[in-house]
Amino acid sequence: MxxxxxxxxxxxxxxxxxxxxxxxxxxxxxxxxxxxxxxxxxxxxxxxxxxxxxxxxxxxxxxxxxxxxxxxxxxxxxxxxxxxxxxxxxxxSDLTSAIDAAQSEFFGQVRMLRTAISEDTVEQLLQKFSTGTTHARAALHLSRAALALGRRDSAAALVEYGLSIAGDRAAGLIHDLRAVKIALA
Known part of the structure; x- marks a missing residue:
């Protein structure tokens, strides 16, 4: 080991x-x-x-x-x-090749976040950037990114989507989504 x-x-x-x-x-x-x-x-x-x-x-x-x-x-x-x-x-060797391929693709995708926030729909953003989490939590993270990048319309759409799919027991997530919504006001 x-x-x-x-x-x-x-x-x-x-x-x-x-x-x-x-x-x-x-x-x-x-x-x-x-x-x-x-x-x-x-x-x-x-x-x-x-x-x-x-x-x-x-x-x-x-x-x-x-x-x-x-x-x-x-x-x-x-x-x-x-x-x-x-x-x-x-x-x-198979493992190191898998790491190389995965990190190249995944990190390359993440590097496109700024452009994607400016150009993509909510659905496209979630398809590209929700790996490893739920769509509701991804909507929170992406809304924060959109807000930080000055893309208020995208941030608002992501917040509304996240709130619409967050479960009743996701109190912390709902609180965080509402905080982004307040920041947009």
Whole structure:
């Protein structure tokens, strides 16, 4: 396990990420990209998680961007399903290829957020940027991004959509959506 984690860490750092252990970050322009290696509860497998946080959108819990972890990012995805700690040789190569492909596609998509907020409909935004979360929570994050970018009409449409689909028990989410709505007034 430790040898594989060390090998993955070395590979991830060659892609411009900084970090050690299980968390690696890279800051590009006004985005923070995170790769996390998460061990399973059972100990025999692990997961590779990607997170992206635009600096112009508040992070979950207002965490500092230089220490943000994948689960605190507003956009997240998993690379494949689960991976065995006993990977070796060709299987490690398959994993590193999967990480390369997934991070390139996912982080590339996130880099298009500014343009998408300006051009896309609510439905298109949710299709592109709701991976790893619910549509209601994605609507909150995207409304905050639209507000920060001065796209008030998009922000308002995203808030209304989020409020229309948030469940009755999503009190915190509803509160946060209403806070964006108040900021738009």
């Amino acid at each position: 430790k040898d594989l984690l060390k090998e993955l860490g070395s590979f991830i750092r060659t892609r411009g990420f900084k970090g050690s252990g299980q968390n690696f970050r890279k800051i590009e322009d006004d985005y923070v990209f995170v790769i996390n290696i998460q061990g399973s509860r059972h100990g025999d497998v692990f997961f590779v998680n990607l997170g992206a946080q635009p600096a112009f959108v508040p992070a979950e819990g207002d965490v500092a961007l230089h220490t943000i972890k994948e689960h605190e990012c507003i956009m997240r995805m998993r690379v494949g399903n689960e991976w065995s700690w006993s990977l070796s040789g060709e299987s490690v």
